Amino acid sequence: MATHDTLLNTKSLAATPTGLSLALTVPWYRSLWVSSVTSITVSIDGQEVPQDNLSFRLNGQSWPMSEVPNQWETLWFMQDRAYLDMDLGAAGVTGEDHEITIHVEMRLPYMQIKPGLYLPNIVHQVVTLKVQA
Amino acid sequence: MSALKQGHLQGTTLYSYTRMFHQREMTMEELIREVARRGQGPGLEVIGFQSIRNFPNPGDEFIGKFKDLIAELGLIPTSLAVNADLGLRRDRLLTHDEMIDYMAAQINLASKLGFPLARVQISMTPDVMEALLPVAQKANVKLGLEVHSHHSPRHQEMVAHIERYEKLNSGFLGFVPDFGATTVGMPPSLIKKYRETGVPEEMITELLDLWQVHHAEGAPKDGRTQGMRMGQVAGIAAKYGFGETAIDYAINHCGLFGHADPSEWADIMHLVWHTHGKFFGMDENGDEPTTPLVDILKVYADHGYTGSISSEYEGFHWDKFSNPFEQVDGHQKRIREIMQGYGYEVRTKA
Numbered sequence: 001m002a003t004h005d006t007l008l009n010t011k012s013l014a015a016t017p018t019g020l021s022l023a024l025t026v027p028w029y030r031s032l033w034v035s036s037v038t039s040i041t042v043s044i045d046g047q048e049v050p051q052d053n054l055s056f057r058l059n060g061q062s063w064p065m066s067e068v069p070n071q072w073e074t075l076w077f078m079q080d081r082a083y084l085d086m087d088l089g090a091a092g093v094t095g096e097d098h099e100i101t102i103h104v105e106m107r108l109p110y111m112q113i114k115p116g117l118y119l120p121n122i123v124h125q126v127v128t129l130k131v132q133a
Numbered sequence: 134m135s136a137l138k139q140g141h142l143q144g145t146t147l148y149s150y151t152r153m154f155h156q157r158e159m160t161m162e163e164l165i166r167e168v169a170r171r172g173q174g175p176g177l178e179v180i181g182f183q184s185i186r187n188f189p190n191p192g193d194e195f196i197g198k199f200k201d202l203i204a205e206l207g208l209i210p211t212s213l214a215v216n217a218d219l220g221l222r223r224d225r226l227l228t229h230d231e232m233i234d235y236m237a238a239q240i241n242l243a244s245k246l247g248f249p250l251a252r253v254q255i256s257m258t259p260d261v262m263e264a265l266l267p268v269a270q271k272a273n274v275k276l277g278l279e280v281h282s283h284h285s286p287r288h289q290e291m292v293a294h295i296e297r298y299e300k301l302n303s304g305f306l307g308f309v310p311d312f313g314a315t316t317v318g319m320p321p322s323l324i325k326k327y328r329e330t331g332v333p334e335e336m337i338t339e340l341l342d343l344w345q346v347h348h349a350e351g352a353p354k355d356g357r358t359q360g361m362r363m364g365q366v367a368g369i370a371a372k373y374g375f376g377e378t379a380i381d382y383a384i385n386h387c388g389l390f391g392h393a394d395p396s397e398w399a400d401i402m403h404l405v406w407h408t409h410g411k412f413f414g415m416d417e418n419g420d421e422p423t424t425p426l427v428d429i430l431k432v433y434a435d436h437g438y439t440g441s442i443s444s445e446y447e448g449f450h451w452d453k454f455s456n457p458f459e460q461v462d463g464h465q466k467r468i469r470e471i472m473q474g475y476g477y478e479v480r481t482k483a
Contacts, residue, residue: 122381
């Protein structure tokens, strides 16, 4: 359930000097600790971006994806955007369209189903977005 | 016509407006002003981790501004929803003491903001609730454990809480019924959404049939039954090629639309001060087809309930087109009509 279509909107894709960046809204009805993000995979025009080329940026801090699940002291507030920075080896081009396939797995830290197992929140979206200036 | 008795306090929760907040269409202050302007109060409920930046430590400036706004608009804070993030760390669960501290910070903020009650959720055990009792008493904030689908008053975990609260008899530990625990079907707006997203008719039929099977069996009384039912729903989704999101179908089906009989609320009414009037969407006749308000509110009328009820619109999860403010207007109107029929005038002024 739950507002999955809020993860991305039409303005989410932006160019960076090394590639592209996606602005993400927390896909749940409350703010969650960054440690709630289990994994993110993303493909651009059918090509998966290697995990080592992704980083997760929020309010001036940035982590490689492997470090994201350990960030339990930083809150991803409902109205803040987290940025998934993708190093593609070349600057992104404003105005281009790209098909984005994003798969986000989260766990809800207050909904333990049984010891050690949490209710997951899985978002899978395939959208075509125009690179914003 | 005989004089109407004073009924419950009308209110709403900003949760109803999650979508607008998410999309930065409205700030917390703008939402609260619109709630007041439409007369959807005076009761106001807020989810701490939704609306408040840096929750539960938003700072004195925020606290002052919130209290000034409430006073200006003539609203009455009813419930601050708090969360027990037991699994906040990946390497281990929070210890008992850490959990008490985690909750105490939120309960103390509820007190500072003027909320008489903090809503907690079922991840709290009776032992943790008992350990929090001194915190609640010191803060003068009642703790209301939400009874949300798939749970219901007769689920074995809830029964353990009822027994503990009755034994402690503190006046500070109670429940927040959520009308989604006592539904009579899946919401038409959700089925419509399934159709729009390409779910085949055969799968919809299977889902609806299975819901009726579960309904005939009644609300689950233990976790095993719930797990088995979720597996059944996920199996249907996977069979039709929706394996990637099968868990979502299971969470919707088994987690949102509960099977308990409304009469079960009578078991806990003596421990209820606040209620989630959960609903999923008003129909063209001004009725709510999923939560049987006539039957549910009969229990409230029979009890002479004078606590608060938040109209809590949840259809926004799948319905992007209905206006949530109009939805809450319609829900509150229907509730006032039904309560009037039972001889009560819903309290709409502070």
